[in-house]
Amino acid sequence: MQYSSENMNTPINWLTLESVSDSLYWLLPELLLTTLILLLTILIISPVKSDKWQKGLVFFGIGPYVLVNGYFSYVLGETQIQNLFNADMLIVNAQAAKWKILLGLSMLVVLLFPLPLTVKRPRGEYFLLLTGVLLGASLLVIANHFMMVLISLEMISLTSYLLTGLARTRYSAEAAVKYFLFGAAATAVMVYGVSWLYGITGHVSLSGSELAMLENNFYPDWVPFLVVTLISSGILFKVAVAPWHIWVPDVYEQTPTPVVAMFSVIPKLAGFAFLIKWITWLQWPVEEVAVLAVLTMSVGNFAALRQVNVKRMMGYSSIAHSGFLMMALLFPGDASVLFFYAAVYIFMNLGAFLLINYYERMYRIQLIKEYDGFFRISPLFGIYLVVFMVALTGLPPTAGFTAKLFLFSGVLAQFQESGSALLMFTFVFGIINAVVSFAYYVRIPYGMIFRDMHSSVNIFKKYSVLENFLCLFLVLAVLLLFFKPEWLMGWINNSSFAF
């Protein structure tokens, strides 16, 4: 084995008391979430039966989480890096703090989603599990070591399996078991890959020069490829990149909508925040990323065309967007485009799910054709839905267009640099996919506006002012960021987005 002497000689960073207290300071957001989880556990076993307390507690926990990260992104400035406990395991910088702000904010929006009727009381574990996902995602963003990556991925996965089965129906149990089996297999494959990496290099952190050792001539060519593929599959599974996407449709269809909205945003973005680090470190060949990107968006978009269930369709749409996000990994030197796309994706996707949740709760509808004629009942929500669908397609005047514009410009710039025809194909495929995606996104608003209702409407739940305001806020964000993209881009760019 390649236990080379130079590796053994790397200087050991001794842990001092000072550095421990310093590190704990930078770990404050995660500590906040951990405390929150403990408090929620106590509340669940306490005699308090109302979930109001838990809900309030979650907001008081995640609100400060966002604020602390905001403060960190401000103090850390452009290039400062905090290596926690000098262990190369967790690394905090302004970029990571910004990713965490994004995650925290989307979690706050998800928490405001009214829960569907299928989720029965007591709902305590709902908030507990959501906080668990956020903690896992938060750790994944700052992880710099495969031990940490595995822990955080498992943190996300285990809570996700439980959330999938939250509705406690036969189908949701089926989805949960499927998700668990696929997920466990993906994790196993990843662990296997990590053990190869360790076996070859003696290290599993992203800070060293293991890559060079992996690629030295001592091993046949297929070894580095195998190792990278095995390790990547764990993360690519989480972010639903084809061909690791097969769990998505079933899980999206059967899981309560607020949870699906969370699945489509938080694990995915945390995964991409880590992927860009991993790809930069690996210097992964552009061609492979391009092939995965094109494959993913095509699989997602073309499968979505034939769906009848809205949530299943949105599942495929989320796969397609993973493909677009993969495109941003073609130029990993500049993560600002990825971040911008991710932020806009949060606004439009959460908006779309908010409306799907609304219709599901109010009228118990889940099929695309059941939306027919609903424009007359709530024109305002119909207009909101049009905006979100137009944004998801990527047409002006929405920020979805701006995000795709930056993305495609980046790919073209990369083509200019490398001249690889594959990049041009990726660019063209991206645009073709945008047209194809319109064909299914438009089906819901189209039926709402042009067709007549199928049967009489039964209203099950009261109209929620909160939902209305939340939607309005998301719509305004999606529109404003088209006219003023520099508001977001300026904030992203005030810290360096390269590792």
Next chain:
Amino acid sequence: MQNYLLSLIIFLPLAASLVVVLLPEKNTSWSRKLAIGATAVQCLLVIALLAGYKVSTGDPSSLEGFQFVESVPWFSIDLSALGTLSATYLLGVDGLSIALVVLNAVVMLISTIASYSIKEKVKGYYSLLLLLNGSIMGCFLALDFLLFYLFFEFMLLPMFFLIGIWGGPRREYASIKFFLYTLFGSLLLLIVMIGLYASVMDPVQTGSGSVVHTFNMVYMTDPANLIEGSLLAGGYEFLSIPLRMWGFILLFVGFAIKIPVVPLHTWLPDAHVEAPTPVSVILAGVLLKIGAYGLMRTAYLMFPDGATEYAMWVGILGVISIIYGALNALASKDLKRLVAYSSVSHMGFVLLGLASNTTEGISGALFQLVSHGVISSGLFLIAGVVYDRTHDRLIANYSGLATKMPRYTALTILFFFASLGLPGMSGFIAEVLTVLGAFVSQSVNGLLSRGLAIFAVIGLILSAAYYLWTLQRMYFGPFYYRFSGGDELDDLRRREYVVLLPLAILTLMLGIFPGLLLDLMNSTINQFVQLVNLASNWPG
């Protein structure tokens, strides 16, 4: 001094659209009055624009060639690796756009007035109509590619809903088809737009050091602004065709869908047949013109090398459109479908004139745009008159309408003859100029062969055939209507005069005094022809 006239012209209908939406539901007549009022005021503003427009200037490759220029920074973003991206809210008018702006204002006013037959969901209808109005104006006036693209895309949605909600029995099919075709076209534009943005710099802001990329369409027409070694600065190939040629091809296909050019025209007859009359008027009167205008403003001025390289192909497509459209019109059983195919045929002349790149040809193409806008609006209104009375447009179901509706027949004959190119009317001037351009092109710049001009004339003969045959079948002979005694077929009503007469007068006026229009555009056209002929200045 900053002049806000152009912004006012664009945003007045948009603001009015918002007001219409907010009007109370019960009093629907107000939305109609408001829409007509706003469009009329817009017309007055356009007249003011025309009065202030100086015919002497007009170099479309520098900002000095434009008048009433408005420029406000929109956004400027530093995308570290990709350079700075800057977009401007830039409006301006020159000889290419001024006539089309006037045409749009007139056609919009007439189609708003002609919307009396719309009885359902009136509020939504007028607000969408105003939205469409504003975005079409924006298309003609925008000089920033991103802004142009925004208006170009935004135009689709109101049109889609106007056909899809107020259309005929097959409206669902027609509206989706329209949308998918045009969306596909606009995404081709998007590809080129990103390529252009990556390759063109802002010569003013790029002083020292960092390169500032720009969406400015005027800067894009000057080869000096190409960034060294960029995608469209030559040297790059994709599938063994140079990227600059791709740029022209994609822009051409994108706009050809809009014009429409055979074989990308199949959405047009469906959309026309299903759309309500006033929407058909807008579709034929101005929407198709955006395709040709965009071709001139972007494909020809930004890729003159592509334009000269593929001139013959463009010309051939033009002639195919002329003849194929005319043959289809000859075979049409539905009056509206006939007019729609005649549109395809007549827009073929625009393409032929453009391909020739001679002063005659380009003048003819622009003249044809305006002339066809006026005439086809009239023709669709003519078709609407019968449809309003009987809800039946099949040519074979009618005969001898002249005996019941003599005044209507007189106006029909006027518009038919204008369209088939009778001297003294605008269609004649336009078609003579384009065919002349195609004819002299062989000796002037060698782009087209004379044979094309000869084939185009065959199209003229065919158009005479289908119009005269229709006249004979529907209007002359003994009166006959298939389903009743024809009591409902009364002669023109007052409001039908109101919309038809101005168009008739315009046709005659442009036919007798073509100078009115030609003088307006002449200096820009001369510059345009020179710029395109200087294709060798472009790298690659």
